[in-house]
Amino acid sequence: MLEVREILLMMAEETRKRGLPLPVPRDALTSWAEGLGLARSGDVLLYTGALYQLTPYINAFVDYLERLEGSKASGFLLKAARRLKLTGLASAIAKPRKEEVEYSQRVLRAIVSLLKRAGVEVAYNPDVDGYSGVLLYDLGLDDVFKEHAVKVYRALKDAGPSTVITVDPHTTHVLRNVYPKYIDGFDLTVKSYLEVLAEKGLKLEEIGGEWVIHDPCLYARSLGIIDQPRTLLRNAGIRVLEPKRSGKMTYCCGGPLESIAPRLSKKIASRRIQELSAVSKNILTLCPICYANLSRVSNDETVRDIALVLTGDLR
Amino acid sequence: MTGPEALLKSVYSVLDSGEFQEAVWRSSLHAEERVPQILERYSYIRRLAEEVLEARRRAISNMEEVLERLRESAKRVNLNLYFAETAEDARRIVGGIIGSGKTVVFSKSMVAEEIRLREYLEENGNEVWETDLGQLLIQLENGKPMHTTAPAIHLTVERAARLVREKLGLELPRDPRPEDIVSAVRGFLREKFTGADYGVSGANAIAADTASIVLVENEGNIRLVTGLPERHIVVAGVEKVVETLDLALKQALVQAAYAGLFPPTYMNIISGPSSTADIEHRRVYGAHGPREVHLVLIDNGRMKARGTPLEEQLRCVRCGRCQWECPVWRHTANVWGGEVYGGPMGVNWTAITEGLEKGGELSMLCLQCMRCDEVCPVEIPLSSIIHWLRKNYVAGLLS
Numbered sequence: 251m252l253e254v255r256e257i258l259l260m261m262a263e264e265t266r267k268r269g270l271p272l273p274v275p276r277d278a279l280t281s282w283a284e285g286l287g288l289a290r291s292g293d294v295l296l297y298t299g300a301l302y303q304l305t306p307y308i309n310a311f312v313d314y315l316e317r318l319e320g321s322k323a324s325g326f327l328l329k330a331a332r333r334l335k336l337t338g339l340a341s342a343i344a345k346p347r348k349e350e351v352e353y354s355q356r357v358l359r360a361i362v363s364l365l366k367r368a369g370v371e372v373a374y375n376p377d378v379d380g381y382s383g384v385l386l387y388d389l390g391l392d393d394v395f396k397e398h399a400v401k402v403y404r405a406l407k408d409a410g411p412s413t414v415i416t417v418d419p420h421t422t423h424v425l426r427n428v429y430p431k432y433i434d435g436f437d438l439t440v441k442s443y444l445e446v447l448a449e450k451g452l453k454l455e456e457i458g459g460e461w462v463i464h465d466p467c468l469y470a471r472s473l474g475i476i477d478q479p480r481t482l483l484r485n486a487g488i489r490v491l492e493p494k495r496s497g498k499m500t501y502c503c504g505g506p507l508e509s510i511a512p513r514l515s516k517k518i519a520s521r522r523i524q525e526l527s528a529v530s531k532n533i534l535t536l537c538p539i540c541y542a543n544l545s546r547v548s549n550d551e552t553v554r555d556i557a558l559v560l561t562g563d564l565r
Numbered sequence: 566m567t568g569p570e571a572l573l574k575s576v577y578s579v580l581d582s583g584e585f586q587e588a589v590w591r592s593s594l595h596a597e598e599r600v601p602q603i604l605e606r607y608s609y610i611r612r613l614a615e616e617v618l619e620a621r622r623r624a625i626s627n628m629e630e631v632l633e634r635l636r637e638s639a640k641r642v643n644l645n646l647y648f649a650e651t652a653e654d655a656r657r658i659v660g661g662i663i664g665s666g667k668t669v670v671f672s673k674s675m676v677a678e679e680i681r682l683r684e685y686l687e688e689n690g691n692e693v694w695e696t697d698l699g700q701l702l703i704q705l706e707n708g709k710p711m712h713t714t715a716p717a718i719h720l721t722v723e724r725a726a727r728l729v730r731e732k733l734g735l736e737l738p739r740d741p742r743p744e745d746i747v748s749a750v751r752g753f754l755r756e757k758f759t760g761a762d763y764g765v766s767g768a769n770a771i772a773a774d775t776a777s778i779v780l781v782e783n784e785g786n787i788r789l790v791t792g793l794p795e796r797h798i799v800v801a802g803v804e805k806v807v808e809t810l811d812l813a814l815k816q817a818l819v820q821a822a823y824a825g826l827f828p829p830t831y832m833n834i835i836s837g838p839s840s841t842a843d844i845e846h847r848r849v850y851g852a853h854g855p856r857e858v859h860l861v862l863i864d865n866g867r868m869k870a871r872g873t874p875l876e877e878q879l880r881c882v883r884c885g886r887c888q889w890e891c892p893v894w895r896h897t898a899n900v901w902g903g904e905v906y907g908g909p910m911g912v913n914w915t916a917i918t919e920g921l922e923k924g925g926e927l928s929m930l931c932l933q934c935m936r937c938d939e940v941c942p943v944e945i946p947l948s949s950i951i952h953w954l955r956k957n958y959v960a961g962l963l964s
Contacts, residue, residue: 254569254929259869262963388933390955467934501890502934509927511573517580518892518932523591563796 257315257509262387262394270300270381278485279303280376282355287363292373295411296362299382299421302354305538306346306510309546316512354538355382356565360494360557361417361443368450370415378409384424388506396432399424403433404550413439415446419468419475419537427472428536430537442469444536444556448478457562461554462530463490464544465500466537479536479556486560491529519543527551534559568962569929572901575613578931579787590900592718596889599825600940610822613815614942619814621804621880621943625871631806632862638776642837643850645859646776648803652680652918655863659765659798659815662859663745664925665690667762667853668907670754671751672782672790673697674767675883676800676863677709678905679918682765696786697748705732709905714824716894719898722746736827754786764855769820769882770813771860778860779835781829782823789920791835797855799835804860804879810834816882823884823942866917874953878913880943885910887937887947893930900929909937909947916954925958 257542261271268276289298365372384397406414416422422442430436461483469475476497485491495501504518523544528534533553535541545553554564579585579731599603601805604610632648639646649655659682669691671683681701683693683704699717703710703726707833710716717725718813726741735749746834766787772781778788791797797888814832850856870876888894899907903915903923912931916924928951937947 258959259963389951390928390957390959392956392960406725467932467936471935471939499936502932502936504932504933506932507893507930511576513580514893514896514930517896521892521895534827546713553945 254510258389258391261389261392261509265383265394267383269401270304271385272304274304274307275505278307278351279381280324280379283362283374283376283533286359288362288372288374290369290373290375291527292408293411294363294370294413294415295339295370295406295409296372296374296376296416296417297382297406297421297425298358298379299384299425301378301382301384301418301420302357302538304381305354305542306350306540309350309542310346310505311513312508312546314382314408315390315509316516323491344496357555357561358417359556360555360561360563364447364452364557364560365415365443367454368447368452370446370450372415374390375409378405379424380405381482382421382424383483384420384428385509386539387424387428388420389510392540399429399432403429403436403438411438414440415441415443417443418539419466419473420539422475423468423472434521440475442475442478444475444478444482445471448481452482452485454482454486454560457558457560458487459533460489460530461524461532461559463496463534464493464503464526464536464540465496466535466540467500467502469536470498470500482560483534483556484528490534493526493529495525502536503540505537505543508539515543516547521530523551567733569926571619572930575658576897576898579897580808584721584724584860585898586896588719589720590895591893592712592715593889596715596825596886598884600823600889603822603825603827603835607822607827610819610827616821617812617819617882618817618880620807620816621824621882624807625804625855625876625879627852627867628803628806628871630806631695632803632835634808635771635773635776635806638772638774639837639860642776643660643840643858644746644776644837645857647859649861649863649865652865655680655800655861655865656682659687659800659859659948660685660689662796662798663691663763667691667917668757668760669693669763669765670757670761671697671700672764672780673700673710673716674765674789674800675710675713675905676767677765677804679862679865680800682800693763694754696754696758697784698747701754702728702774705729709899709902711900711907712888713883713906713910714826715885732855743958751833757910758789758793760959762796764792764797766791766797768798768799768805768860770816771801771862772808772810772813773806773808775810776815776860777834778858779810779817780833780835781817781831782833783826783830785831786835788831790862791833792854795851795855796858797835797838799858799860801860801862802867803864804867806862819942820882820884821884823886823940825889830956865929870917873911874950876919877945878910878917878947878950880944881910881914881941883910883941884942886940886942887918890936890940892934892936893932897930902925903927905939909922913945913947921954921957922961925954928952928955928958931955937942 386395892907906914
């Protein structure tokens with residue numbers, strides 16, 4: 251079994267030291283934006299929260315934990331982990347798959363291009379962009395989260411935008427709903443890019459196709475972002491199919507348990523993908539964590555992020 | 566192995582059991598579909614739930630006042646009222662009433678499970694039988710209830726038949742259907758009912774103004790447990806008391822609807838012992854029903870939960886809907902739980918009855934997906950409470 255305490259300590263230490271929960275090189279967060287010519291400052295600032303960029307590393311980490319957890323074959327690994335501490339091992343194994351890194355970068359570029367098409371000029375400052383600390387909050391690492399949130403908030407305020415645009419449900423939720431509880435006088439407008447695109451009434455050229463939508467828990471139940479993605483997809487001539495559990499009653503992908511109980515997390519993901527797959531083999535995700543968890547258990551299904559589908563990038 | 570690692574170990578042991586996974590998943594599917602149908606067909610249920618929410622909030626924050634009122638009413642209906650601060654106190658009170666060498670029949674009560682009452686009475690030399698079929702299977706299996714209203718959902722027909730054959734020596738056909746098990750158990754329990762000295766039940770709700778115990782059921786065993794023996798003992802958490810009888814009835818109806826079984830086949834109101842005034846209009850206690858009724862109200866951590874985020878959990882009506890809807894619970898049932906309570910509500914109830922440390926440990930397996938919050942009839946912010954437990958637990962773990 252995994253040592254929960256060790257995993258939590260590693261994440262806390264990493265975030266305190268380098269601002270990220272895993273030992274990931276900093277340029278991995280910002281290289282996606284190279285060559286896009288985005289202004290460094292402006293009234294509307296894109297803050298990725300780094301979740302898309304971190305996902306390939308999280309995957310590598312979870313693969314490692316899973317191996318560690320399968321106690322039969324790797325009893326000795328567990329002992330080794332105890333002796334050497336997970337931290338050391340984690341950095342040794344956290345080598346992400348190249349295609350996953352490339353996938354995340356494509357999603358982020360697609361998001362920027364969609365915003366441009368909707369007439370929204372976003373600024374992006376690689377020195378301000380970073381990690382929101384959401385995993386620390388989720389895992390109950392309250393003190394570390396608070397310390398981190400204060401730093402992130404200060405950096406965002408110093409950058410001076412009136413609106414911060416986010417790209418995933420976790421970062422949107424934590425910035426909009428959790429930060430205000432931890433930061434006195436919190437004063438920033440936080441919007442998901444999907445909300446912004448829907449507000450602007452973005453109309454895209456006919457793309458077509460048919461996708462079953464997997465609503466992320468936080469968009470559906472915490473942020474009320476349910477109609478926006480559907481409208482955007484329909485406006486692009488895409489047929490949106492609903493699984494048995496959708497919208498407000500959507501079903502979790504299992505992601506939040508991936509680092510504590512990988513096997514349980516995978517079971518939950520498998521149930522969900524069966525349910526989605528019963529409607530269509532084309533599965534649409536709106537969150538990098540959902541994408542990672544569902545594609546981890548997919549067989550003949552195609553799992554794609556909404557930003558790629560909306561830009562017609564179906565490689 | 567202790568702490569979260571031990572919990573994970575037991576959770577993983579059921580993840581690998583195909584039988585367990587299939588049984589729990591199937592039950593969840595049925596319950597998940599049934600509740601929305603009930604809510605649609607009986608549109609007043611949602612309104613009742615809102616009323617019950619407010620009534621429970623009020624009763625919990627004015628608990629002292631409500632209990633005082635109950636004390637007064639109990640005297641009027643000749644109900645013996647006791648207050649137990651701990652599980653041990655409760656066991657001692659009930660044990661003192663029953664003594665030893667008696668036959669005792671139980672209807673299913675999670676609070677009786679919470680205080681390990683059956684085991685205690687058995688240790689004192691009594692013969693004790695669970696009469697709810699699911700709970701009887703749990704007794705035979707020597708296990709714990711896997712869901713609040715459906716304790717044996719993890720058992721397949723085959724496993725249930727094996728238990729009944731091996732532990733009760735009952736004869737069943739070669740490929741028994743559920744009906745065969747029910748019929749065999751019915752025959753077996755008949756004589757236990759008629760021979761029982763004491764009946765022990767829980768309560769779905771208790772009315773302070775009339776000292777009435779309200780119980781809903783479908784099997785009919787509660788009627789027998791509370792009606793046939795000469796003495797009836799009720800064990801219930803203090804939080805079950807509401808101001809008035811109409812609210813108690815509504816609470817029981819809401820519980821039944823959100824548990825997915827509506828209308829309930831039976832609804833029982835018990836206000837003290839049975840009596841007759843047919844001769845000279847003088848009231849004599851102990852007609853055909855019990856001549857003594859005892860109500861043991863149990864605190865066991867509930868009162869001190871007030872004023873903390875756990876206070877909101879106290880208004881739970883124990884319908885178990887949050888369990889059916891939880892993606893984690895659907896793989897673990899109450900194995901993700903403490904001694905008795907499991908799943909979203911069970912993490913919080915475990916924190917109330919077994920302490921913050923134990924509840925915190927369980928909180929680590931919550932997805933924070935908030936499906937439970939969405940379906941709770943009395944709007945308990947289950948996942949936020951769980952998050953609060955986790956935060957405190959992690960702080961302790963790392964310090």
